[in-house]
Amino acid sequence: MDILRFATAGSVDDGKSTLVGRLLYDSKSIFQDQLDAVERASLARGDDRIDLALLTDGLRAEREQGITINVAYRYFATPKRKFIIADTPGHLQYTRNMVTGAATADLAIVLVDATKGLTDQSRRHAVLLGLLGVPHIVVCVNKMDLVGYSREVFERITAEFTAFAAKLPTSHVTFVPISALHGDNVVTRSPEMPWYEGGPLLHLLETVHIASDRNLVDLRFPVQYAIRPRSGAHRDYRGYAGQLAGGTLRPGDEVLHLPSGITTRVAGIDTMDGPLAEAFPPMSVTVRLADDIDVSRGDMLCRPHNAPAAVQDLDLMVCWMGERPMRTGATLLVKHTTRTARALVRDLRYRLDVHTLHRERGVGELRRNEIGRVRLRAARPLFCDPYSRNRLTGGLILIDEASNQTVGAGMITGSAVPVE
Template structure:
């Protein structure tokens, strides 16, 4: 039996009209995870739009523009529970211009479900989404070959798509890929096993999600505590209190641990770990706590408290796999604000090492211009040191975003190599 409280986060990705919203609607509808008043409202809207039955996509497309255009624009989060597991779904857009939303929705996922239209097979957006899932170190990918009813539930078509996807996945860091033929519109192999595809011997999608082993993506070895603010209460009871508040990024902290404050390098021991009005014997990720030290050290927002025998790198030159998210191209040697944990610094893209050709997944070195949706390896220089780990070792201290100072827009997200 699985732990009833075990939470699985999964994201949907795929090209336009591959049926992502319909799939999630079918998943919620057939698993009886929708309230009656919601069903009544969607049935009413479906009738107004001239549909014979229930338009399942409306269960996730919540924005007015989405309902009017019949497309997904924003990331829609839905929550549901079965007797075996709790789920959070991120339904992401399929349009190329909304790829940045896919990056957002997939950044915390345990599983990526990639939809493929059985009529079209593997296309460029399929490769882009698979590559992003690989970059984000999502451990499990479920390839949902949808709209099998439009190809007469052909096993030959399904096997051809499996072979195409396996060819591209062999070039990525993906360890677990599963394939399910389905029709989200009709409900085949979503919650219930399909009677139209007896040749498929695997489990339907919901059973696969319920029984999939999910390991924690939190690094429990490297203790990292980015400081968000300094707490100095102005009252008689806590007149001498100086606490450093933040969220434990990884690892475990305990009173008495020898710690180093970075980037200054000063050392001390943890005096107390406080949560509201109580003291804790230990703090682990992702708890938000206040830490006091035995010595009075100058610490401010952006500093990081770490174990003295296990320090991250403090560097100003970093290599990053960058997803460019903005409509405006990257400006040569332009200044950006880099956000890393609680540390904000000015930064500059020194060099574009290479870009990824999504159609072939080859490296391109003769084109150094960064445009929207480009994925590339870049070298970034910061004005002050950042305390970093590689993204592979630590998702929190291994990720960054870039913000354009002129517009205050997030222009890129990156994974430290």
């Protein structure tokens, strides 16, 4: 079975954690002791029913305030597919946590409260999901029970979101009317909405096609670690460990090493379970090469005639997460795949208004949770692809040199200037 990684998104109190809890509960993916603990916690808070949101909101501050702060990861499986859920916060101040949870998602569920319609935070999250290149978006219009399961309300919100999403780089959007509290259209179809012709949310999650979303054309293998035992029976072993970011790899394949430009062949592909005949994303493997060349962390293996651009001038969209604003002239650390380099902020080209998608030019800074287009100059070449082609080699994080905290996430637009 394959694995679907999906994230929740949306505004505050739209019911993201309740939906995840309902999915786990109705799909019988909760142990009895977990359910008993949630029931006790619900009674202690004075609730008249089990609060399924407590299955993901595990921090004390989350339970006291009834909000999600941290990204909560949960795992469950059905006979058709395995799932990894990232339940993300809806509050504006925790937008950076939402970006973290959605960055590796195959699909995102955007919750919209049927009684409120689209909010500013709903739009902000939709913009971020588009920039993060999440291939599939499911808009769940929640709390349909509070609007009498009205078809008109659902269609109005559907039309509003469709018009907004038309301006975003999002390819596949599906709409489902649900009530996470009562389980309508979550795991089984709801008799309350006979006018809805689609399947329940879980059926959609089980059947959405994700295999073609991964780039299996461009071989990209960023080297994370060189393995060379110094003693023992395997002291002559030399392998290079990492996660395959694109393409497929087989023993005997010709590969190009960057930055040296030396061509060699793959002698073998190893894992803890033994050798492989083929590797593909997102597998983590150790590659042995036929020739003894100098390969270290931050290097990359690719095809001789299909190499990423060696880039120092980076043009990218940035979601800024730092407490202090990003300003022109600032220096940061850039972490791209397994390579780290210092970088200078050369230019803030514009800031994106997430409500209107208007480009505000002439801005002097990017403040926390703002999105803008930025030009950086890296101290050494990075081996990049456009984010739209490969999310792993086209994405990076920005790190504050003094505190070592992550202060931004960047998506390379494709107009970076290769090193000559």
